[in-house]
Structures are given as C-alpha cells and as structure tokens.
Amino acid sequence: MRKALNNLVFGFAVLVLVSPAALVFLWMLSLSLKTEIDNIAFPPVFIPNPPTLDNFRAVFERNDFLRQAWNSVVVSFGATAIALLVGIPAGYGIAKMRATKAAVLILIARITPGLSYLIPLFLLFQWIGLTGTLWPIVITHLVLTVPIAVWVMIGFFEGLPAELEEAALVDGATIWQAFRHVALPLARPGITVATILAFIFSWNNFIFAMVLAGRETRTLPVAVNNMLTFEQVSWGPLSAAALLVTAPVLVLTLIAQKQIVAGLTQGGVKGA
Amino acid sequence: MADGLATTAGAARAAAADTARRRRTYARHYWPFVVPAAVVVVAVIIFPWVFTLWMSLQEWRIGSGRSFVGMANYQRLLTDDRFHWSVLRTLYFTALAVVIPIVLGVAAAIVFHRKFPLRGLARTIFILPMMATPVAVALVWTMMFHPQLGVLNWLLSQVGIPPSLWVYDADTVIPTLVIVEVWHWTPLVMLLVLGGLASLPVDPYEAAKIDGATGWQAFRYITLPLLMPFIMVAVVIRTIDALKAFDTIYVITQGGPGTASETINIFLYLNAFAYYNMGYASAVVVVFFAIIIGLALLLLWSRERFKDAAR
Numbered sequence: 001m002r003k004a005l006n007n008l009v010f011g012f013a014v015l016v017l018v019s020p021a022a023l024v025f026l027w028m029l030s031l032s033l034k035t036e037i038d039n040i041a042f043p044p045v046f047i048p049n050p051p052t053l054d055n056f057r058a059v060f061e062r063n064d065f066l067r068q069a070w071n072s073v074v075v076s077f078g079a080t081a082i083a084l085l086v087g088i089p090a091g092y093g094i095a096k097m098r099a100t101k102a103a104v105l106i107l108i109a110r111i112t113p114g115l116s117y118l119i120p121l122f123l124l125f126q127w128i129g130l131t132g133t134l135w136p137i138v139i140t141h142l143v144l145t146v147p148i149a150v151w152v153m154i155g156f157f158e159g160l161p162a163e164l165e166e167a168a169l170v171d172g173a174t175i176w177q178a179f180r181h182v183a184l185p186l187a188r189p190g191i192t193v194a195t196i197l198a199f200i201f202s203w204n205n206f207i208f209a210m211v212l213a214g215r216e217t218r219t220l221p222v223a224v225n226n227m228l229t230f231e232q233v234s235w236g237p238l239s240a241a242a243l244l245v246t247a248p249v250l251v252l253t254l255i256a257q258k259q260i261v262a263g264l265t266q267g268g269v270k271g272a
Numbered sequence: 273m274a275d276g277l278a279t280t281a282g283a284a285r286a287a288a289a290d291t292a293r294r295r296r297t298y299a300r301h302y303w304p305f306v307v308p309a310a311v312v313v314v315a316v317i318i319f320p321w322v323f324t325l326w327m328s329l330q331e332w333r334i335g336s337g338r339s340f341v342g343m344a345n346y347q348r349l350l351t352d353d354r355f356h357w358s359v360l361r362t363l364y365f366t367a368l369a370v371v372i373p374i375v376l377g378v379a380a381a382i383v384f385h386r387k388f389p390l391r392g393l394a395r396t397i398f399i400l401p402m403m404a405t406p407v408a409v410a411l412v413w414t415m416m417f418h419p420q421l422g423v424l425n426w427l428l429s430q431v432g433i434p435p436s437l438w439v440y441d442a443d444t445v446i447p448t449l450v451i452v453e454v455w456h457w458t459p460l461v462m463l464l465v466l467g468g469l470a471s472l473p474v475d476p477y478e479a480a481k482i483d484g485a486t487g488w489q490a491f492r493y494i495t496l497p498l499l500m501p502f503i504m505v506a507v508v509i510r511t512i513d514a515l516k517a518f519d520t521i522y523v524i525t526q527g528g529p530g531t532a533s534e535t536i537n538i539f540l541y542l543n544a545f546a547y548y549n550m551g552y553a554s555a556v557v558v559v560f561f562a563i564i565i566g567l568a569l570l571l572l573w574s575r576e577r578f579k580d581a582a583r
Contacts, residue, residue, distance in 0.1 A: 010388065017380050018394050020455055021401050027423060028412045044423050086308040093305030102306065109317045111564060113516045113537060116557040117316065119544050120323035142316050150309055166291075175301055204405045206519045211545055221407040225523055228411060235415055242408035253403040257396050260403065264460065265467045 025250075031239035032056065039235040055236035059244065067216070068223040069244075071134060075209070075219055076202040078138040083145035083198045088191060091153020092179055103154055109147045114207050117143050122211060134217050140208040145198035148263075152197065155266045156190030157183065193263035196256050200249050220245045324554045332551035345555035354531065355556070358539040359563075362515060365446050365535060369453040369514035374507060376454065377461025378499070382491075384462065385469045399459040406456070410523035413452050414439075417524070439525050442532035449533060452520050457513060461506045468502030469495075504575035508568055515564050536560050 031039055032055050033048040059065055094102050117140065125136040164186070165178040173181070209219040218226070224241045253260060328345055332338035349355050384395050401409070416424050417438035425435040438448045476494045485493070518537045521527070527534035527542065534542075540560065544553035 010383070010386070013383050014388065014394055017383060018397050021399075021459075022397050024409075024412055024416075024455065025400065025404075027416065028408075031412075031415065040421050042421055043426055044421075082312070086312050089305040090309030093302040096302040096305075097299045099306070105313070108565070109313065111512045111516075111568060112317075112321075112561060113518070113540075113557075113564070115518065115537060115540050115544070116324060116561060117320045119550055119553055119557065120320040120327065121316065122545075123550065124323075139316060142312055146309060146312050146316075179305070200403060204403075204407075206407050206523075207541075221405055224411065225407050228414070228523070238411060239415070242405075242411045246405040246408035249403050249405055250400060253400060254396060257399070261399070261463055265463050 028239050028243055031235050032243050034236060036234055036236050055240035056244070058237040059241045064218075065223070065241070068218050068220050071137075071213075071217055072203060072220040074134055075137050075141060076199050078134075079141035079145045079202045080195060080198040082138070082142060083149040084191065084195060087146055087149030087194065087198075088153050088184070088187070089179070090150045091190075092157050092183060092187075094150070094154050095157035103151075106147045106150050106154075109143070110151065114143065114205075118208060118211055125212065131212070132214050132217065136212045137209050137217065137219065140212060141202045141205060143208075144201040144205060148197050148201055149194040152194040152263050152266065153187070153190055156187055156193070160186055189259070192256070193259045196252060196259055197263045200252065200260075203249055324557050327551055328554035328558050330551040330554075332549075332554075334548035334550060338551065341551070345552050346559075348552065349555055349559060354534075355536075355539060357531065358534050358536050361446065361533070362535040362537075365450060365453075365517070366511060366514040368447065368450040369457075369517070370507060370510045372450065372454050373458040373461045373510055374503065376458045377506065378465050378503060380458065380462040381465035381469055382495075384466055399463065401456050402459040404456075406519035407523055409452070409456060410520040413455075413520070414524050417448065439533070440529060442529055445525060445529065445533045449517075449521055449524065452524070453514065453517060456520065457510065461510060464506040464509070465499060465502055468499050472498050501575060504571065508571040508575065511567055511571060512564060515567070536563075 030046060030048055033051040033053070034045060035052055035054070038045040038048070093099075121136070121140055125131055130136050160183060165182045168178040168182050169175065204221065205219075206221040206225065209217075209222045210225070213219065213222055224238075224245050227238055227241060329340060329342055330338045331341045331344070380398065384391065384398070388394075416422050417440075419425060419435060419437050419440055422438070424438065428435060436444055436448075439445045472495065476498075477490060480490045480494060516537060517535065518541070521533055521535060521538060522541065525533045527538040536556065537560075540553055540556045543549045543556060
C-alpha cells in the first residue's frame with residue numbers, strides 16, 4: 001500500500017517534469033495544423049479538427065523559404081566541415097602536448113558573448129567587401145563551431161590510451177601516420193559528437209546572420225524572426241515555419257541523444 | 273625475496289619515468305597539428321578581441337568617421353543611467369535564471385537517476401527544449417504570452433487566477449522571460465547533475481542504511497555534499513549562459529516595453545547595430561566581458577572551496 005502510494009507520487013513527479021517540454025512542442029504542432037479561425041479562438045481549440053496542412057503550404061509558397069533553408073544548410077555544413085578539418089588535429093595536438101593554456105583559451109572563447117565578435121567582424125567584412133555572400137556568415141559561425149569541436153576532441157583524445165600510437169611510433173611510423181591510421185579511426189565516436197554539436201550550434205544561431213545577412217543570404221532563424229516582425233502576424237504559418245526550422249535539430253536529438261549528452265556534459269563532469 | 277621485489281619496483285619506476293620522458297620529448301613535435309586551428313582562432317577570435325579593445329578608445333559612428341578619444345567611452349559608461357539599469361536588470365534576470373533551473377534541475381536529476389518504465393523516453397522529451405532552435409522557442413512563447421488570445425491566460429483563468437500581461441508589462445516582463453529561460457535550460461543542469469549522481473560511491477549509503485538514516489537524511493548529509501562540485505559546475509555554466517542570454521529576449525521583447533527588459537546584451541546590440549555607435553558599443557563589450565570573466569572566476573574559486581570542504 002505504502003509502496004503503491006510512493007509509486008504514484010513518483011509517477012506524478014515525472015509527469016510534472018516532462019509535461020512543460022512536451023506541451024510546448026505539442027502546442028506548436030497544434031497551432032501549425034489549425035485554421036486561422038481556430039488559432040485565435042478563445043477559449044483555445046486544442047485538437048486540430050480537422051487538421052490542415054494549409055499553413056505548411058503557405059510557408060513553402062513564400063518563394064524565398066526554400067532559398068533560406070538552403071542558406072541554412074550551406075552555412076551549417078560549411079561551418080561544421082571547416083571546424084572538423086581544423087579542430088580534430090588541434091584537439092589531438094593539444095591533448096598530446098598537454099597544452100592546458102590553449103585549452104583555457106578555447107574555454108574563454110566559448111564563454112564570450114557572440115555579439116562581442118560581431119562588431120569587429122562586421123566592420124571587417126564591410127571593408128573587404130564580402131557582404132552579400134554567405135561567406136561572412138560561415139566565417140562568423142566558426143566562432144561557435146571551432147571551439148566546441150576542439151573542446152570535444154581534446155577530451156576524447158585525452159581519453160585514448162597512448163600505448164597504441166607509441167607502438168606505431170616505435171615501429172617507425174611518423175607522428176602524422178600514427179595520427180591518421182591509429183588515433184583517427186579510434187576517435188570516430190568523438191568526431192560524431194563534435195559534428196553533431198557543431199552542426200546544432202550553427203543551425204540554431206540567430207544573431208550572426210541577423211546582423212550580417214542581406215535579403216538573399218538570410219538563414220532560417222532570421223527569416224522566421226522577420227515573419228514575426230514585418231508581416232501581418234498569422235499564427236498558423238508562423239508556427240509551421242518555426243516547427244520546420246527546429247524539426248531537424250529535434251530529430252537529430254531523438255536519434256543521437258547519447259552522443260549529445262556525452263558531448264555537452266564532458267568537461268563539466270570531467271572537471272569535477 | 274624482498275630484494276627482488278625492490279628491484280622489480282625500481283625497474284618499473286624507471287620504465288615509467290622513461291615512458292614519461294619519451295612522451296614529453298614527443299610532445300614538442302605535435303605543434304603542427306594545432307596550426308590550422310590557431311590561424312582560425314587568431315582570425316575570428318583573438319583579432320576581434322584586440323580590435324574591440326582598440327575600438328573602445330575611439331569615437332566611431334558608422335557614416336561619420338572616427339577619432340581617438342582615449343577613455344571617454346568608459347567615462348560615459350560611468351554616467352550612463354541606461355547602461356546602469358541594463359546591468360542591474362541583467363543581474364536580476366541572471367539571479368532568477370540561475371537559482372530556479374538549479375533547484376529544478378537537481379530535483380529532475382534525482383528523479384531521472386531512479387529506474388522507472390519509459391525512463392529513456394521521458395528523459396529524451398525532457399532534454400528536447402535545450403536543443404530546440406531559440407528563435408522557434410521564442411515564437412511559440414510569444415504566442416502563448418498573448419494577453420487576449422494566448423493559451424497561458426486561458427489556463428490561468430481555469431484555476432481562477434486573473435490574467436497577466438506577461439511581457440507587455442514592465443513589472444512582469446523579466447520574470448516572464450525567466451520562465452522561458454528556465455524551460456529552455458533546466459535540462460542542461462539536469463544532465464550535469466545526473467552525470468554527478470552516476471559517479472557517486474554506494475558505500476556511504478549502505479552505512480547510512482545500517483545506521484537507520486531516513487531517505488531525506490541520506491540526501492541532505494550524503495548526496496548533497498557529494499554532489500556539490502557538480503552543482504557548482506552547473507551554477508558556473510548557467511551563470512555565464514544567463515548573462516549572455518540574447519536570442520529569446522530579443523525575439524520576444526526587443527528590450528521592451530520601453531527599456532524594461534533591456535539587458536546588457538540588448539543594450540550592446542542596439543548601440544552597435546541600431547545606433548551604429550561602434551566605439552561606445554565596444555567599450556560596453558569590454559566591460560561586459562570583464563563582468564562575465566570576473567563572475568566565472570569567482571564561482572570557480574568557490575567551487576574549489578567546496579571541493580576542499582567535501583574532502
């Protein structure tokens with residue numbers, strides 16, 4: 001009896017914890033599947049009846065939505081690829097050299113507000129005339145993706161046993177070969193974590209593109225914010241667009257939860 | 273026999289020292305691996321820092337040229353009431369947006385540490401908010417906060433609470449934005465503390481059980497002290513993130529109504545990219561940076577003290 005009551009209380013606690021997260025996303029879904037009349041009804045209509053895809057159709061019919069989605073894809077993949085290219089070797093080098101000062105620098109870069117990079121880089125891009133292309137956005141996103149990639153890879157390479165590479169070195173391999181053929185294959189799980197986090201950080205970023213993007217180079221978060229600011233607000237299409245922007249990240253979280261959790265808690269947990 | 277052992281131990285120690293020495297020698301050869309990243313970091317991170325410092329000494333408005341003014345921008349910050357209010361608001365927001373997620377996050381971690389059916393699914397749903405795109409999150413909350421048509425005021429009316437103006441009232445705007453921040457970032461606190469819980473030893477609990485401690489006593493006198501280093505890490509991370517909060521505040525209120533939710537970051541944004549006052553904004557960046565690093569160091573220092581106390 002006592003145990004049953006305990007379980008009941010515990011179940012209720014779980015419900016209280018999970019429902020705010022679930023309900024906000026469900027409400028977003030509900031808004032995106034309802035007609036405008038139902039969306040502004042009071043008391044609110046909760047279950048779309050019948051559900052309609054008109055809002056999503058309206059979003060795709062805006063002729064620039066697909067272009068903005070493409071911009072987001074190019075920026076996120078570009079910034080992630082460059083971050084991996086420079087970040088994986090850097091993580092390896094820093095781990096091997098035990099360069100704690102370099103690691104601290106990366107940490108400081110991670111905690112600095114994004115706006116503080118934006119003012120000088122904004123002026124710089126104006127001078128060298130890169131505005132109007134996607135380059136300024138990709139380059140500024142490196143501020144996010146490079147530190148997280150290096151940070152994750154340092155932690156990962158530090159955790160690898162050194163003996164295997166040392167055996168390779170004793171057998172006459174160069175340090176580059178030892179990295180390429182011994183450490184790198186072992187580091188695949190770490191690379192996955194770095195890729196996912198760098199991609200999500202870049203995809204979700206709003207402020208860099210908001211300042212730097214022109215009409216042609218807007219990324220999705222900026223486009224969605226503009227829908228709120230400049231157009232006559234209709235909640236259905238707005239929710240549909242918001243859902244489309246965040247859907248890739250949510251799906252990625254569902255698939256790769258384990259890696260994301262490992263990457264985000266590393267450092268914090270390890271340092272304690 | 274004893275001699276033989278000593279020799280083996282000595283040999284092992286020598287071998288270990290040898291390995292350590294070899295690793296140190298090798299260590300020097302690894303710098304080329306860091307060069308590409310160093311180039312990028314210098315270009316997009318170090319250069320902006322240095323350039324910002326230099327810019328903060330200039331009077332620099334886009335369109336009307338620049339001139340060296342020394343410390344004038346910083347002196348102006350000292351007397352700018354709008355800036356002072358933004359600092360106070362940021363601290364108010366940060367205090368709430370640290371304490372509430374920490375309390376809720378620790379509670380959530382304790383719940384998720386226990387095994388129960390569908391735990392994996394429940395945990396996945398729980399962490400979704402922190403991965404969601406901030407702009408999308410801000411849009412949904414904006415619609416929910418709507419004073420006439422928003423779902424939140426309807427929910428309040430169902431339990432007999434009068435409707436709130438949420439972000440449309442200068443008195444409630446900051447606590448309302450804190451609600452979004454709590455919803456968004458409590459999962460991260462939960463994950464950090466959950467990692468800590470997983471690493472706790474079992475022995476003290478067995479001893480406590482034998483001594484007849486209640487569940488609450490075990491939590492208060494064993495779990496909490498052992499968790500303290502992890503909680504402090506969460507506090508540091510949360511403090512930094514709350515100070516930096518921008519996206520949701522900007523999308524939901526743009527600092528309004530009036531300047532009621534204008535935090536340092538919003539003040540900074542407006543000065544740089546609405547008034548194009550680059551020199552002054554750079555001085556704000558420098559001060560803001562100092563505040564963040566200062567608070568982070570203070571918290572790290574107190575974390576060391578907690579760690580010593582736990583030993």
